[in-house]
Amino acid sequence: MGERAKKDSLFDGFADVAKAMANGRRAELIDVLAQGERHVDDLAAEIGQSVANTSFHLRVLAGAGLVVTRRAGTRIYYRLTSPRVADLWAALRDVAGAHYDEIDALARAYLGRRDELDQITRVELMERLAHGEIVVVDVRPSVEYEAGHIVGARSIPSDRLARELSTLPADREIVAYCRGPYCVYADDAVRLLRRRGLRARRLEDGFPEWREAALPTESTTADITK
Amino acid sequence: MGERAKKDSLFDGFADVAKAMANGRRAELIDVLAQGERHVDDLAAEIGQSVANTSFHLRVLAGAGLVVTRRAGTRIYYRLTSPRVADLWAALRDVAGAHYDEIDALARAYLGRRDELDQITRVELMERLAHGEIVVVDVRPSVEYEAGHIVGARSIPSDRLARELSTLPADREIVAYCRGPYCVYADDAVRLLRRRGLRARRLEDGFPEWREAALPTESTTADITK
DNA sequence: TACCTTGTCAAGAAGTTGCTTGAATATGAG
């Protein structure tokens, strides 16, 4: 095998890892797994695919080294191999958002207009938290909250928010967060809260970016992903 | 179109960008373009493919927003859209090297054993440069040197090194660098220099990482990529 | 033991990707 063939094989190897991310359903899986580990059944429901197909996609991700598994009884839990994988996913989203024109229109179609949606930076939230001026609400599914959340945050999954509105204080600002910059839950939450006359903002990005910035987190279950 | 379909479309959009990188030849193109802009003919020779096929792959990269073009006479020059694309490429290489087992074997087959190859960090090189203790040699093709190189580095492309060996000082340490951690030129240069009794080390990573770290660079031609 | 739950694997239909060849287009030189 010549030098050219060896070089081609090496770069085919890098391309294999890109291939693992080169499918919308696998991209969704990575986005969910960046929140913490989940079992196959649960992931299948999350991405709206059959268990067989979800299992197939997870095997592809595992084949490229992006995810690893752990068995607990009859369940098999998948998680990202390391925080580097979340970094790679963030870099991909970043480039796509900045340079791939389609993303703008697709994001607007899925998330709606964001003009009226005030955002708060991680730094500002950190300062406000220290002064206890603010209520932080985690609107992701509760299993994700349990795997890890912003310290002091309260869990009110998106689908329960309307019912539990009355338990939120009207005199303090509320900050909602979810999975990341392209996650719809916090957007919907902020819009709902503002319609009901509460002061609400969305945290820029989501939990994975907060954790990546080494800001304080806590978890309910033992956190196997860190 | 329901929420699920909209979400799927958005993630298909992210996957499109991954797809653009999900081919070995396109990965090689990104690696070369991270050094600076190049025209199609030149890129075709660099990746060992026909001009038609190279042009096709470049159109795929452009379609995903990863590269942009500029015309100069009959030539069309391609370059990465922004440094973010180089960051994404670095993140992909990083994950592949850390978690995708195949890469180890493929890299060893292409680069040879690196055990005996002393590396120097960017920080250490920066310090040594300030004291003028060291000779830095850029062993990439000269067009890449011209597009941008480490300040004070001397250009001796890999294929001319054996002939120009005698012009290097025997009393000072020599540091060779090239395109990045998986580039073979600097490895070969360090091995050759050491066999000839010179003190030589390889810079960790390569020029794109030096530039990304905002360390001092200079260029011969006007640098359109920055 | 038999049976249930959870997840994986194999085969196959429909669509997509990669490379080659040859024609088409755009710019510059004479």
Add this chain to the structure above:
DNA sequence: CTCATATTCAAGCAACTTCTTGACAAGGTA
């Protein structure tokens, strides 16, 4: 204006990808 050079585009075929269905395997439970 004509010709040469550089690049792109279109057609076509082989190889791969995605998702479905149904069979299989591994672990837990009665």
